Amino acid sequence: MRTLHCFTFRWYDICSYNLGLIIGVLSFIMTITEDVVKFLETVPPFQFLEAVELKAVSDDLTMEFYPKDTVILQQDGLASDALRIIKKGGVKVSMRTENGEEVTIDHRGEGETFGLISLMGRDKQKTTVIAMEDSICYLLSREKILKLIETKPVVSEYFLQSHFTKYVDKVYREMHNKSLFYGSSDHLLFTTPVGDIATKAVVAVRDDATIKEAALQMSRHRISSVIIVDARQLPVGVVTDRDLREKVVSRARSVDDPVRDIMSLPLVRVDAKDYCFEAVLTMIKHNIHHILVIQDGNLKGVLTNHDLMMLQGTSPLSFAKDLESQESVDGLAPVSVKINRVVGLLLKEGARASNITRIIAELNDRLVRKVLEIAEKQFGRPPVAYCWLSFGSEGRKEQTFKTDQDNAIVYADPATPEQEEAAKQYFAAFALFVRDGLVKCGFPLCPADYMASNPKWRQPLSVWKKLFSTWIGHPTPEAILRSLIFFDFRHLHGDEALAVDLRSHLMKNLKGQNLFLALMAGATARNRPPLGFFKTFLVEKDGEHKNELNLKLRGIGPLVDIVRLLSLESGVAETSTLERIEAMRGKNASIDSMGDELVQAFEFISLLRIHHQVEQIEQGQAPDNFINPSRLSNLEKSTLKESFQVISTLQDGIIDHYGPGMVGSG
Amino acid sequence: MEDERSFPDLATPIDQCRYAVIDTELTGLDFKKDSIVSIGAVAMTGGRIRLGETFYEMVSPRTAFRAETVVVHGIMPSDVTDKPAAGAVIDELLKFCAGTVVVGHFLSLDLHFLNKELKAVSGRPFPNFVADTWRIHSWIQNQTDAACRDFGESGDRDLFALAKKYRVPIAQAHDALGDAFITAQLFQRFLAILPGLGVRTIKELLKIGKP
DSSP, rough: OOOHHHHHHHHHHHHHTHHHHHHEEEEEESSSOHHHHHTTTTTTTTSSSSSSHOOEEEHOOEEEETTTTEEOOOTOOOOEEEEEEESOOOOEEEEEEEOOOOEEEEEEEETEEEEEHHHHHOOOOOOOEEESSSSSEEEEEHHHHHHHHHHHHHHHHHHHHIIIIIHHHHHHHHHTTTTTTTTTTHHHHEEEEHHHHSBBSSHHHHHHHHHHHHHHHHHHEEESSEEEOOOOEEEEEEHHHHHHHIIOOOOOTTTTBBBBGGBBBSSEEEEEEEEEHHHHHHHHTOOOOOOOEOOOEEEEEEEEHHHHHHHHHHHHHHHHHHTTTTSSSHHHHHHHHHHHHHHHHHHHTOOHHHHHHHHHHHHHHHHHHHHHHHHHHHSOOOOSSSEEEHHHHHHHHHOSSOOOOOEEEEOOSSSSSSOOOOHHHHHHHHHHHHHHHHHHHOOOOOOOOOOOOGGGEEEEHHHHHHHHHHHHHHHOOOHHHHHHHHHEEEEEEEEEEEEEEEHHHHHHHTTTOOHHHHHHHHHHHOOOOOOOSSBBBBBSSSSSTTTOOOIIIIHHHHHHHHHHHHHHHOOOOOOOOHHOOOOOOOOTTTHHHHHHHHHHHHHHHHHHHHHHHHHHHHHTTTOOOOOOOGGHHHHHHHHHHHHHHHHHHHHHHHHHOOOOOHHHHO | OOOOGGOOOOOOOOTTEEEEEEEESOOOTTTTTTTEEEEEEEEEEETTEEEEEEEEEEBBBBSSSOOHHHHOOOOOHHHHTTBEEEEEEEHHHHHHHHEEEEEEEEEEHHHHHHHHHHHHHOOOOOSSSSEEEEHHHHHHHHHHHHHHHHSSSSSSSSHHHHHHHHOOOOOSSSSHHHHHHHHHHHHHHHHHHHGGGGGOOOOHHHTTOOO
């Protein structure tokens, strides 16, 4: 006992200088939130808070654990009572549409948040959130997060940027029936002052007027709200359609009652100089659809939900209009530059990869069509009807940033040798003009010369048909390579009947061509996804892209090839990968069993690639397809692995189907 | 004194009940010779750990420090010379625990020493309903793993081994509050498992978690 005591003493002596001191200090602030503070220091927007505030936020947090597959929030269930910050693990956010379709909106991982929107709206929960792995979340209560948003501009700005645009976008979508261009100009919310779009002519009614008078004013002016003013003409309240429904009609109140009895209070205002997003925030917070706009202390107008939607609706169209109004290639070029910017914008707003590429395809299509129209004006009426085809990623509507031109012309078979000669001359000059025009608009030349400017790829319909038949009948390696590219052709401009004719010729010729399909299967199964035996990523061993993997060559490419092969087998005429998958449902066993996984894999790899490219462009680099998997979050890694696994499984199925020998020789 | 006795209703669902998850550091494990050095507690409501609602007190032990345990808990005689005796903070602890089910790992040990202090102050033992995470873990094992049932109590007993098994991060310093936090997270995982095994109310929890 004595020796022990002695030891204790010595030990204590040695350590009292440092350890004892430290522990002594720590004991004053003994909490379990130090790790939380450290974590929040890496999480936007909390990282922007001062240390004291961060500590206060940490003390307000609670912490929950969700085993894998736990439904954390349920669509149409109770609104979320807290903002959840993912400490560990990951979740999937999905939504059931009106026709019962389950749409995955987002995957969120460590350091990301969810639940804000239902928190703000106090509505029913709009999405379902499920834990994809065992997850730990910190919860910040509704009251606390609202207070932070109100008092800390960095917090409100962050959440507005990352969430509210999506909210408004959704409202807009409901109203505008899924217009193709929704959302591409949500940034206007952050750049347009309220005063610019508020309804200017304010209809006001005195507070002692009757409900009937107010309603008459509203219907006379076809407006959904009327401002109530006092004797000094100062606004004291607002009456909206909703008030008439909820406080008059549904309660059988007399319409001769004074309007002040049903007006909404308090009157919520924004300044005309405020940006629209502040109005949106205020409207959401107060759960209202109308807000007064005040300028220099006076009533300037009313801003409604509808005005905000219009703001979002008009600009993308005006972008398209901008394209339409150009008369020359030189005028088009500067407009075309903007298309690249749209990608970044859409990404920031959380758009899905397929939506981004659809919007980009639509804009690029308009651009190309405009160049063709300008060419038609320049060269006059073509001697025979023609159709402009696009191939490759453009043909599949899967372009993001402008890729090489892949195009061709098919024209109606000339009736006479004179007409044939005239067509040859006309389309030669025409194609050259278009090629150069497209280069000016940012579409680089195709290094393999798959362009209409190459005489090989501008032919009468009968020649094209023969060409396709030859490729299918004599499938040389070169023929297979060309089939992979050309069979994704799509009509873009001109006489669509020519493209339809060519497509049906192709489908007819493919029937029973097992040798051709087997060789195509061989080409399809050759590029395996970069997954090792133990489900590790196989990365480049050396060179410029050491430790990286090529998403296009090893991911998107093989997937697109699989879907093309299956759709050619099943006689499906669509050319875009997602449309092909949809069209094959019920016709193809592989798609019936793995279609959903395939769609998700395609969306995910595409999105990863777009994110990567946008990042490169923002840093002034040329976009490529190489990513370093070690830089991905755990959730991203596992999703990417699952995506590769889907591709691999389908490739195995193809090898099985056509026989290993057959495919191996391809 | 009334609040200390405000027990939760036995029919309360386990995901709605309030809990106080506690841990004590001791001068040693001898029931007679040793006593409390520090007490930590973390508040929970259902599966939610309330990170800002914690209790931590170092006390001046009634018995001598021992070298082998000083190394474990890191509290030195000099740290507690100005600290109150355990009896003085126990009232605060009771307030913190009021209306909760008190949860701990090998709780009977903590309870023994707490009761010793309590009896000296008020003559009454610890008033709350109590549940032991080690007991709950053993019960779950017995329900789910046939091998464990056959070989009796085997495997990991100590808090850190269990924490590792259930992937509870162990980042905090080894003190009463840090350990209470780890215990709370362990309990949090059990709360997620238990309803699937038929344990839904406090009554059922107390039965399987009896220390």
